[in-house]
Amino acid sequence: MVDIEFHNVSKRYVRREMGASAPAPPLRDRLFQWRTRRDEFWALRDASFQVERGEALGIIGHNGAGKSTILKLLSRITAPTAGEITVRGRLSSLIEVSSGFHSEFTGRENVYMSGVIFGMSRREVIAKLPSILEFSGIGDFIDVPVKRYSSGMCLRLGFAIAAQLNPDILLLDEVLAVGDVPFQWRCLEHIQRMKQDGRTIVFISHDLAAVERLCDRAILLSRGRIVCEGKPQDVTLEYQRSTLLASEPPEHEKGVSRKIECTNFTYQGANRAAGEPVRPGEAMSLRVDYIAHETLRDAVFNVYLYWPSGYLCTQLTTADRAAVVDKGSGCVEFFCPVVNLRPGMFLVDVSVERCAEVVDWRHRCATLRVDEGPVVLGDIYMPHQHSILANRAESCAASRLY
Amino acid sequence: MTRPVQIIRPPSFSIREVARHLARLTEYRDLLCTLTLHRINLRYKQSVLGYFWAILHPVLLLLLYTILFSRFASVPTHGAPYAIFAFSALLPWTFFSNGLSGATVGLPAHSNLMSKVYFPREILPLSYVFAALLDLLIASLVLVVLMFYYGYRLTAGALWTIPAMVTLTVFLTGVALFASSLQVRFRDVGIAMPLLLQVWMFATPIVYSRSSVPESLRRWYDLNPLVAIMETFRGALLHGPIPGPLLLTESMAVSLLIAVASYAWFKHVEATMLDVI
Numbered sequence: 001m002v003d004i005e006f007h008n009v010s011k012r013y014v015r016r017e018m019g020a021s022a023p024a025p026p027l028r029d030r031l032f033q034w035r036t037r038r039d040e041f042w043a044l045r046d047a048s049f050q051v052e053r054g055e056a057l058g059i060i061g062h063n064g065a066g067k068s069t070i071l072k073l074l075s076r077i078t079a080p081t082a083g084e085i086t087v088r089g090r091l092s093s094l095i096e097v098s099s100g101f102h103s104e105f106t107g108r109e110n111v112y113m114s115g116v117i118f119g120m121s122r123r124e125v126i127a128k129l130p131s132i133l134e135f136s137g138i139g140d141f142i143d144v145p146v147k148r149y150s151s152g153m154c155l156r157l158g159f160a161i162a163a164q165l166n167p168d169i170l171l172l173d174e175v176l177a178v179g180d181v182p183f184q185w186r187c188l189e190h191i192q193r194m195k196q197d198g199r200t201i202v203f204i205s206h207d208l209a210a211v212e213r214l215c216d217r218a219i220l221l222s223r224g225r226i227v228c229e230g231k232p233q234d235v236t237l238e239y240q241r242s243t244l245l246a247s248e249p250p251e252h253e254k255g256v257s258r259k260i261e262c263t264n265f266t267y268q269g270a271n272r273a274a275g276e277p278v279r280p281g282e283a284m285s286l287r288v289d290y291i292a293h294e295t296l297r298d299a300v301f302n303v304y305l306y307w308p309s310g311y312l313c314t315q316l317t318t319a320d321r322a323a324v325v326d327k328g329s330g331c332v333e334f335f336c337p338v339v340n341l342r343p344g345m346f347l348v349d350v351s352v353e354r355c356a357e358v359v360d361w362r363h364r365c366a367t368l369r370v371d372e373g374p375v376v377l378g379d380i381y382m383p384h385q386h387s388i389l390a391n392r393a394e395s396c397a398a399s400r401l402y
Numbered sequence: 403m404t405r406p407v408q409i410i411r412p413p414s415f416s417i418r419e420v421a422r423h424l425a426r427l428t429e430y431r432d433l434l435c436t437l438t439l440h441r442i443n444l445r446y447k448q449s450v451l452g453y454f455w456a457i458l459h460p461v462l463l464l465l466l467y468t469i470l471f472s473r474f475a476s477v478p479t480h481g482a483p484y485a486i487f488a489f490s491a492l493l494p495w496t497f498f499s500n501g502l503s504g505a506t507v508g509l510p511a512h513s514n515l516m517s518k519v520y521f522p523r524e525i526l527p528l529s530y531v532f533a534a535l536l537d538l539l540i541a542s543l544v545l546v547v548l549m550f551y552y553g554y555r556l557t558a559g560a561l562w563t564i565p566a567m568v569t570l571t572v573f574l575t576g577v578a579l580f581a582s583s584l585q586v587r588f589r590d591v592g593i594a595m596p597l598l599l600q601v602w603m604f605a606t607p608i609v610y611s612r613s614s615v616p617e618s619l620r621r622w623y624d625l626n627p628l629v630a631i632m633e634t635f636r637g638a639l640l641h642g643p644i645p646g647p648l649l650l651t652e653s654m655a656v657s658l659l660i661a662v663a664s665y666a667w668f669k670h671v672e673a674t675m676l677d678v679i
């Protein structure tokens with residue numbers, strides 16, 4: 001059973017307003033503005049996808065890629081320019097209900113008001129008032145005007161109302177980004193419960209880890225088009241790759257002499273084809289092909305691996321052993337007996353350096369993928385052995401666990 | 403449990419859909435009711451006189467017009483005391499004018515709410531109309547007192563106020579929906595509204611009677627649907643001349659036409675309202 005179906009949906013926005021700094025057009029143009037050419041912008045272009053009942057779909061993409069447009073279309077806040085959307089079931093979004101609060105009114109009055117606005121009947125709101133009060137933990141403040149609330153109290157009360165809505169389809173838009181840690185936990189718990197109840201979920205987030213945890217499937221949007229669809233892990237990796245490969249090259253890449261040029265980078269796990277994902281704990285070899293335009297005495301080859309966040313994770317280098325690189329082509333091979341990287345996508349920079357001179361620097365020239373291996377928790381995989389020894393309780397007091 | 407199925411398509415203008423929209427609107431009656439009460443509660447928050455303003459406002463206007471038009475300039479009133487003559491029309495007019503000016507600015511004032519959740523947007527302007535209607539009910543207490551004071555009795559003719567009020571409400575709804583849908587895009591509407599209402603008030607028999615208008619102009623004068631409504635309302639209460647069922651029927655037909663067309667237009671604009679607000 002399909003709960004949500006997008007069929008070639010497009011959404012066009014028209015920018016009519018001009019910036020304050022732009023020169024005012026002549027009155028004649030302004031009067032006939034709607035006839036003149038307008039500045040158009042497609043927020044969504046020919047999007048087609050389906051969400052099955054009980055499925056959690058994650059939508060990721062850069063700002064302005066069209067994620068929120070999908071939510072707005074689904075919740076009917078705006079209408080599509082072309083195409084057709086079918087929605088089966090009651091739909092509600094777990095958004096900041098509190099942003100619709102009116103500050104002059106008391107918490108109680110706002111609960112009545114918001115509850116009805118978000119689709120409950122008055123009777124339902126009255127029936128659910130005790131559980132809303134309990135969930136929010138507002139206490140006596142319920143009869144105080146909302147303008148006297150702290151922002152956290154507003155948030156809690158808003159969420160307490162949202163949690164009472166009972167939709168078939170739940171829309172989530174960056175909800176986890178607000179509130180303190182216990183509040184976020186409560187949000188997550190609630191969402192997990194909704195998911196276990198078999199509700200359909202559409203989740204929009206920049207928190208890729210949350211998408212991977214919560215969703216069964218994900219789509220990647222770029223400039224209003226769906227560019228990738230599949231398992232959340234694959235889609236988030238694709239997203240990270242597209243983000244990081246597009247990042248600006250650093251200063252030191254400019255002005256390189258290119259006396260030696262790196263031409264290719266490959267990696268290969270033990271018993272795997274080249275370029276296939278490696279696994280933690282396995283052996284791996286990396287290879288950099290080069291062409292030397294002249295002979296260099298003290299060239300150092302480096303391979304840098306970056307976390308998806310752009311932080312340097314580790315470096316492989318030939319700096320410990322000075323090498324003479326003869327003119328002509330060749331390759332450098334690195335061998336790692338044990339891969340102890342965490343599963344995920346790593347970005348690769350390759351460089352050739354010489355004392356203070358950068359000979360060549362290839363920024364983000366490849367990606368290295370590590371699949372799920374024997375150990376998945378934590379930042380790195382630490383190679384280890386173990387043995388269990390019985391009756392050794394009297395061992396050294398200094399190493400007791402606290 | 404059956405699930406509602408919704409098919410969302412690009413907006414299109416359709417008169418035939420009006421009945422379906424109205425049916426959907428009834429599902430949201432709780433919201434309309436809550437928003438209407440909210441409207442009234444909000445207006446009098448942090449005010450000392452509170453609901454008393456609903457009475458005070460028309461009474462002060464009444465004093466002003468009574469001094470102006472019975473002391474400084476005299477207006478023929480078919481023998482009725484000027485105060486009650488003016489008030490019997492001022493009352494429905496205040497309803498019309500408050501409802502319209504509120505509804506016009508209502509949508510942009512709630513853009514924050516509209517960007518969060520869907521509900522039939524016409525509920526916002528309608529809530530202003532209904533809030534004004536509640537104000538009218540409160541203020542009509544003053545009319546009752548005035549009638550008692552001047553010794554007017556309620557006769558069977560007073561029943562004419564019912565079709566007059568229905569027509570007025572329908573007309574106001576139509577105009578309010580149209581004006582508010584325009585205001586979303588062109589704020590000029592809201593700016594021009596006070597002036598428009600001023601002109602409209604003097605083009606309607608409120609502080610004077612329809613019989614003061616020269617015969618030759620009356621054909622044009624009667625095009626204003628409010629003329630028949632106000633005259634009927636006043637005539638029914640003050641045992642004066644009622645302009646005849648034909649004129650009221652005409653204005654009822656016009657009002658209905660305007661309301662249906664405005665509603666269809668509003669629903670057409672509604673879907674993408676938030677893109678331009």
